[in-house]
Amino acid sequence: MAHSMDGQKTLQAVRKSMEESENEDSSAPEDCDTDEELCHFQDRLDPAVDDLSEDEDGSVPAASVKVDHVTSSSPFPKRRRTSPASQSTQPSSSWYSKEDADAGPPALMFRPARPPGVQLSSADRHTPLDLFKMFFSTDAVKTLCRNTNRRAAMHVAEGKKYKWTAVCVEEFYRYIGLVFYMAMVKLEHITDYWRQNTFFSQVLPPKVMSRDRYRTISWNVHMSDPDADPANDQNRGTPQHDRLFRLKPLLTTIQDACKAFYQPRRCLAVDERMVAVKAKTGMTQYMKAKPAKCGFKLFALVDCSNGYTVDFSVYTGKNDFRSGQGLSYDSVMSLMNRRYLGCGYHVYMNNFYTSPKLLMDLFSQSIGACGTYRDNRKGCPRPTSNAMSEQSARGTFRWIRDGPTVFVKWMDTREVSVCSTIHSAYKGDEVQRRVKSKGGKWTTKIFPCPSPVVEYNSHMGGVDLSDRLIQYYSAQHKTMKWYRKLFLHFLDIAATNAYILHEELSALVQKKPMSHKDFMEELIVQLCGCTRKYPQQSHSEHVPVPVNPVNPDVGKVASYGRRTCMLCREAGQRQNTPWKCQACDVPLCLQLTRNCFQEWHKKL
Structure with a gap:
């Protein structure tokens, strides 16, 4: 509870600071020379650029x-x-x-607004779940549950053929735990995680929730208020239309949390990320130089020293040029919030910006x-x-x-x-x-x-580090709705930033941090409410027992209740036996010269 109260106070302070800075102009736009140049300026990055594509990253390799x-x-x-x-x-x-x-x-x-580093007390013990909840707080998950339940109720009213019971906060955290589990244990199909009685069966997913429950929650995850979605959709094509409406309020919550609990060190870098999706929403971009060539473009500000995502924004289209200077200019200026950061910072970027x-x-x-x-x-x-x-x-x-x-x-x-x-x-x-x-x-x-080249190569490595940390155990998988792809990316940002906070807190107390893999495993266990100890399998179930209980009043005990051995029958023979396997409920011979019981279980 103490962690939650401290986190809420820090988050509220950052939100107040951000609201006060919204009315400040970052810079005065540069006047264009002619109307023709103005039109060109709005569609291009710069009036002097005639053939520039947004898929060039401009990094300087070794x-x-x-x-x-x-x-x-x-x-x-x-x-x-x-x-x-x-x-x-x-x-x-x-x-x-x-x-x-x-x-x-x-x-x-260099005068940062707060002392650089983690804005949490190193004297307190912070578990992986505590750090993750700094970004996915209980209040944020309550909102997710409320909107998800409303969306599911709409689907049921429309005649969807599945049963639905209201999802609660504890169950939604377990659902997130399974999403991260699937990010670490890769299988081809979702249903493979619930396969039974094979060597490839998974232990954790069936113990957390049923397959159908996991799938119905995935189908209905909704970040915005479903009742308010139609009103926003009616404004499509007008300035009142918010393209990111279905990402809110979770988008704002994650952005505020990234800034609230960490003050970056002096050197920052602007990162360009792609969240792969094939949906045609008007916001998707094609960038041939990226591994994910088609998807949503995100602009992120990262700390060069550790890859922490300080802030990020989602690109919504070429019309979102607030200053009139173009996308490359606005994307950087929107991330460099002086009221939150302070002054004296150094930011590194590639030639797109x-x-x-x-x-x-x-x-x-x-x-x-x-x-x-x-x-x-x-x-x-x-x-x-x-x-x-x-x-x-x-x-x-x-x-x-x-x-x-x-x-x-x-x-x-x-x-x-x-x-x-x-x-x-x-x-x-x-x-x-x-x-x-x-x-x-x-x-x-x-x-x-030259010094600028040396320093550029040194600090732009923070971009690569941030991308690697997010991709190691990315929760991304195929979804039916475009906004759920970004929901999964928000999970990636939260988990990665939580791990970086763990590293920073461990360094403050001079303690060796967990590896990224161990941190994610512990986070999954805590989200799912399980233990890391593997449950021991019982071997006492596969034991020979009489086919029928022995009745002492029967005169011929040796031949009482015999049935045909299943293994002998498959071999085309007829052998009767008084024994069967307790677990398999299959009659099997159990003799010194014919041990069908052992041979049968070798095939399982």
């Missing part, structure tokens, strides 16, 4: 990155600066090289940014003097500064372009690369590397 170099004959455009932080001299008309010193940007003081406009607006809010960029983005420098060519040697780099923003180009196996408002161009960093000589021999060589 060996190389391909960044398409686009030259332009147009003069460098003057940028409108509306904030004091962006007041600077025009960038140089020539690229600088390694030998030229860079003073670096003004330093940003990075633009000079975004970096300058973040810097005006005392937030540093670093990311790969595309040469044809508006505002990126394009001088030809002292520029690199395709024949430049490996390790060659050029840089140019525009106020707090430095743009660097580095030649690895291919050209890499990175800009930053955090770092200076070069601090003497070096990287090792395996190089093949003309004779075919591989050797290790050291090459100079």
Whole structure:
């Protein structure tokens, strides 16, 4: 109860802070030059980009990155600066090289809104279930139960052929436990978890709930109020229509909980996730570079140090551009809430998001940014003097500064372009690369590397870590409704963040944390209300007993109540026996020369 009260107070404080910040404008939109450019701007990421697809992730691998170099004959455009932080001299008309010193940007003081780390007392004992309930609280599950029961009642009234009894909070937690169990123990069909009398039979699912009960709950899981769904559907095509209505209020609850119980460390990264689904809802995206090529796109802010999901948003369509600057701009600005985070944070991103406009607006809010960029983005420098060519040697780099923003180009196996408002161009960093000589021999060589490239590669690993932790034991499986796919992703976020909180709390008390696998197993056991000890099977059931109880008044006891041996009958023989198996209820011979009892049970 103490954990629940502390968690509710923390959650309420964060919600109040978020509500106060809703009316604050994050930045002033940049004016477009013409009506034609405005129309182009609303449909594209940037007016200067003619052919950009949303499926490029732009990450910098350990060996190389391909960044398409686009030259332009147009003069460098003057940028409108509306904030004091962006007041600077025009960038140089020539690229600088390694030998030229860079003073670096003004330093940003790190002042987080709360002490970084877990916002829970390390003196208290937090079980996996306690940590999971920080995100899926009892109140949230009560709402889920209420809406699920209403949805099931509608289905029954429509003539659905199944029995329904109201689901309660305890049963819904057991249902979630089975969802996680199926994430760890993969079988082809749901019904396989309830198969009996085979070597592949599962022990836990039948003890938690019946197969039909699990399936009926899965068919009726509903996050929103079913009675309010039709009113929202009637507004489809109007500004009043909420595309995420069926995800609420659980979506808001998970978002608030992610922020309430953890204050991220300084370095953050913007992650782009895909939740695979084939439903045609108007919100699904196709991204050929992703493992899940079609589905819902989520923008997530993660802590680079441990992969914790700090905040996330669901992409609802290209019309959701609040500032007029495009999807890539708005997705980052909506996640970087200064009132919740504080100031002085560093955020890393790939070239889908990075633009000079975004970096300058973040810097005006005392937030540093670093990311790969595309040469044809508006505002990126394009001088030809002292520029690199395709024949430049490996390790060659050029840089140019525009106020707090430095743009660097580095030649690895291919050209890499990175800009930053955090770092200076070069601090003497070096990287090792395996190089093949003309004779075919591989050797290790050291090459100079610009600081933004080194730091980008170092911190964007937090995105990969976050994705791996979620995918290890993902609850995703086929569903009949699109919003239930996102419900399963919310479960993944809650379980993964709960495990990261467990790691952080263990580090505070200098205790070795459980492995991710052990944590999930313990969480499943606690959700289902079981114990981890495997129930011992009874071997006393398969014992020989008389076919019929012996009646002492019968004169011929030896032949009384005999039946034909089942095994002998299968072999085409007729042998009578007074013995049968107690469990199988099958008559079987039990003699020194003919032990059909033993042979029969070898086949089971």
